[in-house]
Amino acid sequence: MKNSQTQRDYSLIRKVNDGDTSAFRQLIFAYKDVSLSLAISIIKDPIVAEDVLQDVFIKVYHKLHTFKFKASFATWLYRIVVNTCYNELKKKKHTISLQNTTETDAILNYEKDYLKDADHKKYINLTLEKLKPDEALVLRLFYLCECKIKEIQDITGFKSSKIKVDLHRGRENFQFYLKQILGDDLNNLL
Known part of the structure; x- marks a missing residue:
């Protein structure tokens, strides 16, 4: 049912x-x-x-x-x-453009001094923006949408092996970029 x-x-x-x-x-x-x-x-x-x-x-x-x-x-x-x-x-026919890294880092360094519980979503989204599109998409579908691997296959057309690799790499890269953005403040976010 x-x-x-x-x-x-x-x-x-x-x-x-x-x-x-x-x-x-x-x-x-x-x-x-x-x-x-x-x-x-x-x-x-x-x-x-x-x-x-x-x-x-x-x-x-x-x-x-x-x-x-x-x-x-x-x-x-x-x-x-x-x-x-x-x-x-x-x-x-354009590549995915990200803001100038120096400008982004300056903004994040300023903002991380004022990290609050309400900012969690913002920092998670900023971190996801740094990931490759397929990794960010698969992470969002798996965690945000709570889709199973089969559903992600139906949505994306990706093979299950690619989804599993993107999930694995995405988790690792997410953790790396989140640490890069927040530094010592990561513990406050978690």
Whole structure:
């Protein structure tokens, strides 16, 4: 039997397909934050990621009638997010740009003096931004979205061996960059 979130999603999808636009808003509201996080992990530019996500939601609205009710809506949606982001990168034919490292380090050195519990998410996101896109994506899907390896395969099209390697490397690189960003303050974050 499907879990309660899946059942709610299926109910909302049926309502959207029957013309209820408020149901679509509810559906998107439930997944917008995680979807944006996934987009940022690939695109590396929050503004561009937000634009791409708008395109994703338009695609989802127009293609929702093709949803087969075999997988979870989250898996279907995240697959569209991932594909749209990678297509955007290919279309722009640009490499993923990061801020000037010196500028980033100066900002982080200033900010880490004021580390508070509310800043945890910010520092985690800053660390994820330093990872390779595939590593950041797999970590977010595994930990943030709580996807299993099979679901990550369905979303990304990656082989399970690649997912496991990216998880392993991603964890190591995440720890390395987080230590680099926070230094001695890492213990305060944990």
